[in-house]
Amino acid sequence: MKSEFEWTRRNLIGIENLSPEELTFILDTAVSFKNTFDRKVKKLPSLRGKVIANLFLEPSTRTRVAFEVAANRLSADVLTVSGSSSSIVKGETLRDTALNIQALKADMIVIRHSSAGSPHYLSQVVDIPVINAGDGAHEHPTQALLDCFTLREKIGDLRGRKVAILGDILFSRVARSNIWALRKLGAHVTVVGPSTLVPEEFISMGAEVSHNLRSALTDADAVMLLRIQHERQSQTHFPSLGEYTSLFGLNQERSSWLKPDALIMHPGPINRGVEVDSDLADSSRSVILDQVTNGIAVRMAVLYLCASANEWQKRENNQ
């Protein structure tokens, strides 16, 4: 890497507080990790001997497995603690769970939690790096990183590009992290969906707010679809999945409003036939599975950078 930039963070709590330089640095680092994917021996020795604890207190497939794969590729040992099998169900507090994980000599904690702010809280409790793998409706920084990585890989520089985020924005940590990230990288962001799920206040984060699908999609370079979390909104935020699909589902006709080569993205899990036509999800414009693969590269970058910053800081403190 030719950059003079020096990475100093040992925690990754959110995108909001990252500078554009830091964001770009992670993405550039991820590029060099992705270049190792085609090697015969895919394992790098960077984090050999380190133990990474995956503390997943909310269900997850993609994110948890991608963090595991990323850690394995860096030769770290991974221990996974999930909510249902942990002492949290016995009433242990998050503080005590985390302190125990630290006492078991983990070198880093990756946390997924339904409470917004819990990674921030955890970073004040433990002395080891904390990586946010999604906290409530707050942030999901590595998802935004892999989304931006994928966009940069496919369409290059994001300055002046137009991205629409479509769906349940109100309850979405993916949307929040992506708004911060895309804005910092110079893209225009429009959040679009039903008025009950896309409140005006998103303007304060630098996004445009729209309830008109056509105007939001017109000339967009990419559209990010979000899963409709109907179990969460319990019928009060929109009447039915059918009505949602008829008004805001992405289908062939509506996708023609996008730029011809626009990308269709989705953080998963997909509800086929609800937020997106099944055929579109599998079409050549869909980069949904590229996103998943790129999730390994950005998480390798994040684990590597935060672990390294922590090592340097420990060394400096000992001097």
Added chain:
Amino acid sequence: MSSEKIIIRGGRIIDPASDRDEVGDLFICDGKVSSSFDEKDARIIDATGKVVCPGLVDIHVHFRDPGQTHKEDIRTGTMSAAAGGFTSVICMPNTAPTCDNAGTIQHINDSISKKAVIRVYPTGCLTRNMDGEQLAPIGSLKRAGVVAVTDDGKCVQSNDLMRQVVTYSKMFDLPVMDHCQDSSLTQGSVMHEGEWSLRLGLKGWPAAAEDIIVARNIILSELTGAHIHMQHVSSADSVELLRQAKRKGIRVSGEASPHHIALTDKYLSGYDPFFKMNPPLRSESHRLALIEGLRDGTLDCIATDHAPHREYEKDVELDQAPFGIVGLETALPVCLEVLHRSHGFSLPKVIDLMTAKPARLMNIPGGTLAEGEPADVTIFDSEKEWIPSREEFKSKSFNSPWLGITLKGRTEFTLVNGRVVYEQGTIAETER
């Protein structure tokens, strides 16, 4: 000891109830404010450069006694009050068991007479077990000694039941204090709904949840003639609703808490549970509207909503932490800073909002230094800087947003019934 004579010498005596604001000596004899007497045999307290005012009155505290005495009890709660300059408080009925029966009130009154270092007035519930379903035995509660009725912390959602409650309470001349919250709008809510809740990914708590109930209460007060008091008003629109109602002569009143006039929702950005309370800290425009409400009399007084929780209870994920902060020991300096120094309220005006006005509003004694009245007196140094610390708090809990923050203004002496109960950091040993 009861015939002890005290002369508080050379302080600035401010007694808004009698329009008094002058440097002079305050004489106390046999527990009462008295005319001057010879200084022989009298204890002299030098108050030069200090303010001497009626003991502060807080009509909204939680002492958790009985039931949750790990958080606070009547002893530590009243110690905390005395350290903050308060001589009279009204405590809320959400104890365990709740104050929905005369027996519990009797028990609390026994505790007060054994353990309290200041005056404590209990309240009773509006509904049985504060469940919002059946009328509590308000007549028996009145006979047992409650000064007001409230389901504080739980707002009666049924408009029909609320109408009956206020009509029934009026028969006993009991003010109804209401915690105004439409709970259908606040399911799972953590903080004020706005830019910050959106950014932080926390479930928003719209001001409308308060406004709807304030409007309802105004309508029911007009209908029934009952006095309904709105607790800890936090919303600008609620202030405006109250302003219009008062203009029409409707018997409604309101209080503001020190934290709502000092802090805003942006302080939640660090997910610190010591900034989580109900109602939540709101945005700057709401905060300023509360201050204007206090200025023009729309809001009648300051009340702390002193709500102790132990650190370990608050030390969890923000959305799982209990609501509430302690307030008794920081209320005076916070109000001096916000109202007096930042917003031009005179010192007598601030003291009025913390003494005579709340006492009269709830028909309890105190709030005056008139001759012959019980000598409940606070002496404070308005310029003294200090830093609240967990070690120094007299409360069992220290869930305060002002921990480690320099405050200006501190109580030096608190006297109840002519006896010094707090003196420069120390609670006086009682004779019991």
